[in-house]
Amino acid sequence: MNILVCISQVPDTTTKVAVGADGTSINPAGVKFILNPYDEFAIEEGLRLREKHGGSVTAVSVGPDSVKEVLRTALAMGVDTAIHIKDDLRADSFTVASSIAELAKETSPELVIFGRQSIDFDSFALPSMVAELLGWADIPMVSALTVEGSNITAESDIEGGKNSVSCALPCVISAQKGLNDPRYPKLPDIMKAKSKPIAERAASSAQPRVATTSMTLPVSKRLNKVLGDSDADVQELVRLLHEEAKVI
Amino acid sequence: MSILVVLESQADGLKRTSCEAITAAVDVAGGAAVTGIIFNGSQQHLAMAGAYGLTTVLNVSGDEWSAHPSARMAAAISEAATKVGATLVLFGANSTGKNIAPRVAVRLSAGFLPDCVALHGSASAIEATRPVYAGKALVNVKSTTSTTVATLRPNLFTAKNVGGSAAASEAFAPSQTSSLPSLQVTNVTRNEGQLDVSEADIIVSGGRGLKGPEHFNLVENLAKSLGAAVGASRAVVDAGWRPHREQVGQTGKTVSPTVYVACGISGAVQHLAGMSSSKIIVAINKDKDAPIFSVADYGIVGDVFEVLPRLTTAISAVTGKN
Numbered sequence: 001m002n003i004l005v006c007i008s009q010v011p012d013t014t015t016k017v018a019v020g021a022d023g024t025s026i027n028p029a030g031v032k033f034i035l036n037p038y039d040e041f042a043i044e045e046g047l048r049l050r051e052k053h054g055g056s057v058t059a060v061s062v063g064p065d066s067v068k069e070v071l072r073t074a075l076a077m078g079v080d081t082a083i084h085i086k087d088d089l090r091a092d093s094f095t096v097a098s099s100i101a102e103l104a105k106e107t108s109p110e111l112v113i114f115g116r117q118s119i120d121f122d123s124f125a126l127p128s129m130v131a132e133l134l135g136w137a138d139i140p141m142v143s144a145l146t147v148e149g150s151n152i153t154a155e156s157d158i159e160g161g162k163n164s165v166s167c168a169l170p171c172v173i174s175a176q177k178g179l180n181d182p183r184y185p186k187l188p189d190i191m192k193a194k195s196k197p198i199a200e201r202a203a204s205s206a207q208p209r210v211a212t213t214s215m216t217l218p219v220s221k222r223l224n225k226v227l228g229d230s231d232a233d234v235q236e237l238v239r240l241l242h243e244e245a246k247v248i
Numbered sequence: 249m250s251i252l253v254v255l256e257s258q259a260d261g262l263k264r265t266s267c268e269a270i271t272a273a274v275d276v277a278g279g280a281a282v283t284g285i286i287f288n289g290s291q292q293h294l295a296m297a298g299a300y301g302l303t304t305v306l307n308v309s310g311d312e313w314s315a316h317p318s319a320r321m322a323a324a325i326s327e328a329a330t331k332v333g334a335t336l337v338l339f340g341a342n343s344t345g346k347n348i349a350p351r352v353a354v355r356l357s358a359g360f361l362p363d364c365v366a367l368h369g370s371a372s373a374i375e376a377t378r379p380v381y382a383g384k385a386l387v388n389v390k391s392t393t394s395t396t397v398a399t400l401r402p403n404l405f406t407a408k409n410v411g412g413s414a415a416a417s418e419a420f421a422p423s424q425t426s427s428l429p430s431l432q433v434t435n436v437t438r439n440e441g442q443l444d445v446s447e448a449d450i451i452v453s454g455g456r457g458l459k460g461p462e463h464f465n466l467v468e469n470l471a472k473s474l475g476a477a478v479g480a481s482r483a484v485v486d487a488g489w490r491p492h493r494e495q496v497g498q499t500g501k502t503v504s505p506t507v508y509v510a511c512g513i514s515g516a517v518q519h520l521a522g523m524s525s526s527k528i529i530v531a532i533n534k535d536k537d538a539p540i541f542s543v544a545d546y547g548i549v550g551d552v553f554e555v556l557p558r559l560t561t562a563i564s565a566v567t568g569k570n
Binding site for chain 1: 517
């Protein structure tokens with residue numbers, strides 16, 4: 001089966017965020033960028049399905065030239081081909097979804113795999129947007145899956161439980177933590193990936209449907225009342241929760 | 249110009265996120281009409297929708313909807329939005345909303361504003377505030393098209409029971425959707441007997457400070473005294489002490505309970521990303537410099553093994569739960 005894995009490059013979670021000169025995006029200076037952690041599960045699942053069912057795995061990323069770095073990580077992990085869709089960094093998921101859907105229409109993969117969310121904008125939007133643009137089913141938050149013939153069955157995490165679902169291929173899924181244990185690329189594979197070709201492709205002409213008007217850093221309004229650990233302190237905490245915060 | 253609120257049902261009425269969305273819609277509506285849409289709504293659902301301020305709910309009936317076929321539900325909701333002339337469609341940002349809302353945005357050529365924590369403006373010119381980069385920044389976003397689809401982060405919008413009478417049910421039969429892709433839900437497994445962190449009003453979470461899975465009874469006992477769900481940090485989930493479904497944080501669940509109690513959790517940025525929008529945060533940690541105290545409203549610097557049993561007793565005395 002042919003699989004398209006969609007990956008993104010995001011700031012490392014421990015990175016400090018500062019607002020850039022435009023007032024609507026972060027200042028990238030000094031920010032360490034990494035492969036979106038959930039995308040590791042997506043790549044791994046693509047590779048495992050290929051090992052079991054044959055076919056090929058293509059990784060795609062939409063963004064500026066720097067996203068080639070995460071495509072090289074995917075190549076080092078073992079994907080067959082990598083495609084860079086050249087686009088500016090934009091906070092609008094619709095344009096990104098359109099670029100990916102156009103690629104999928106041309107290449108007809110049987111399965112498109114995303115990480116469950118990209119940890120920069122945390123929109124959870126792309127998998128079902130792409131599925132809608134393609135007219136396909138989608139299964140979000142997949143923590144287990146089996147492909148048999150042209151059918152996929154999966155466990156999909158919901159609040160307080162999980163759904164067991166099945167649908168016909170082609171479809172879109174998003175990978176939840178726990179789906180698999182992503183492999184670490186080996187050093188020789190990392191070296192080889194550096195010289196592998198990365199195909200380039202123009203972004204969709206779809207226009208953004210969302211504009212960011214401002215970005216600010218949150219101001220903490222926490223009370224920061226920190227007590228000791230004596231019995232009196234414990235009683236005082238309970239009193240504060242009961243009488244001041246009125247939450248118990 | 250009107251607002252469509254997508255209502256989700258559960259056994260005993262509407263989900264709280266749906267009630268929150270109704271209030272949020274009424275608050276920004278100005279003179280615009282606010283209509284609900286529900287799949288297989290009962291009298292109880294209509295009574296609750298009315299109590300929170302809706303006068304009319306479009307009711308889509310049929311057994312086929314009980315399996316939550318997302319593509320078909322998205323088509324039905326989009327058709328309803330067009331029918332009522334909605335310029336704003338609101339969902340709760342839970343698993344259903346997160347999955348279906350992006351499809352509706354595509355179908356309506358609408359701007360999609362996910363996981364909003366505040367709405368500003370009016371039904372025809374809505375602007376939303378949402379956290380990005382794990383809550384390290386906030387952005388104000390708006391649609392550049394005439395329609396907006398937004399999801400609201402649970403527990404950030406107050407649901408106000410305004411005591412309205414039951415909403416009128418208007419049967420709504422979407423045009424043929426059987427050509428759309430289908431998804432069969434063959435089984436739904438609930439984590440029986442436990443409150444889920446994503447649905448809990450109070451959460452007590454434990455971290456590495458508990459030193460081992462055998463000590464989590466201290467966290468569970470405190471949770472019982474508060475009627476709370478038990479949560480966990482990534483470190484203890486990765487160590488296999490607790491199941492992944494309890495994990496709060498960027499690689500777990502994002503929660504905004506009324507009270508979040510962090511026990512023996514240092515407050516790594518990944519953890520803060522998942523709980524920093526909680527209303528009241530309480531931290532118990534023996535390291536006074538732990539980052540968790542910087543986001544806490546109330547804190548106790550002390551050993552969880554010493555503090556938790558005494559705190560549990562003191563809270564039980566107030567709540568009567570143990």
